[in-house]
Amino acid sequence: MTDVESFQHPRFAGVYMRLARIAVRHGAGAHRDRLLDGLIGRVIEVGAGPGTTFRHYPRTVCEVIAVEPEDTLRAQAEQTASEVPVAITVVAGHAGELPAANGSMDAAVTSLVLCSVPDPATALAQIARVLKPGGEFRFYEHVRSPRRVVGLAQDLIAPLWSHAAGGCHPNRDTAAAIRAAGFLIEELDRIPFGLTHVLGRARRPRTQSAGRDHHEEQCQGSASRCRRRGHGSSSDRPWSVGGPG
Numbered sequence: 001m002t003d004v005e006s007f008q009h010p011r012f013a014g015v016y017m018r019l020a021r022i023a024v025r026h027g028a029g030a031h032r033d034r035l036l037d038g039l040i041g042r043v044i045e046v047g048a049g050p051g052t053t054f055r056h057y058p059r060t061v062c063e064v065i066a067v068e069p070e071d072t073l074r075a076q077a078e079q080t081a082s083e084v085p086v087a088i089t090v091v092a093g094h095a096g097e098l099p100a101a102n103g104s105m106d107a108a109v110t111s112l113v114l115c116s117v118p119d120p121a122t123a124l125a126q127i128a129r130v131l132k133p134g135g136e137f138r139f140y141e142h143v144r145s146p147r148r149v150v151g152l153a154q155d156l157i158a159p160l161w162s163h164a165a166g167g168c169h170p171n172r173d174t175a176a177a178i179r180a181a182g183f184l185i186e187e188l189d190r191i192p193f194g195l196t197h198v199l200g201r202a203r204r205p206r207t208q209s210a211g212r213d214h215h216e217e218q219c220q221g222s223a224s225r226c227r228r229r230g231h232g233s234s235s236d237r238p239w240s241v242g243g244p245g
């Protein structure tokens with residue numbers, strides 16, 4: 001069983017759920033629409049929180065595995081998953097050991113998560129592992145400010161901030177970490193939204209030429225698996241955790 005003990009922040013979880021609702025009213029919902037626009041097939045969302053993105057998945061996504069380590073947030077995510085049309089299975093787990101087989105996902109999503117994981121390089125290696133070759137990684141993350149003084153201030157307050165905000169680091173260069181993990185960034189927007197945010201699309205390189213890569217076929221294949229499996233059962237886990245691929 002995946003150990004999620006060290007990721008429990010119930011007080012921060014309560015505060016975050018309120019903040020997330022306020023942020024949606026001020027435009028974060030539109031950012032999440034853009035984050036998920038055009039996705040198809042099987043998707044893994046890492047650090048789903050209370051399910052803030054769930055209402056924004058397009059109908060072309062036939063299955064979402066939503067991984068969330070924090071108990072309070074995961075309970076809310078399960079509730080949110082039951083209210084949306086896309087089939088979402090909420091799973092206890094963390095980015096250091098994603099509960100999905102190698103090369104099993106058409107896309108992976110993070111939304112305000114890579115600031116909080118203990119080791120972004122390990123998380124990104126896990127995301128690359130579970131993606132199919134050529135699979136898409138969509139990210140919406142807040143990052144260190146490009147303004148020198150603000151960036152330095154973020155460096156200074158990082159330890160205190162991290163303590164108060166569930167392990168969040170305000171000063172990470174997440175786009176650089178994504179490139180360093182071997183992803184090809186195809187689109188990257190910087191959005192000033194309180195903190196500086198990056199919204200982008202990256203791709204796991206096609207390291208193997210064998211195998212079909214026709215999106216429609218992938219989605220249809222995934223859709224029939226979704227139908228066989230039913231909607232949102234977190235007790236039925238048909239995947240295995242593979243080693244780094």
Ligand SMILES: C[S@@+](CC[C@H](N)C(=O)[O-])C[C@H]1O[C@@H](n2cnc3c(N)ncnc32)[C@H](O)[C@@H]1O
Nearest residue numbers: 047048049052070094095111112113116117118
């Ligand atoms: C700021 S919240 C964002 C939640 C949600 N993705 C959203 O956009 O509202 C950060 C989330 O990352 C999760 N998290 C922290 N460390 C994690 C890890 N190592 N693996 C997966 N999720 C993690 C937290 O539990 C929390 O749900």
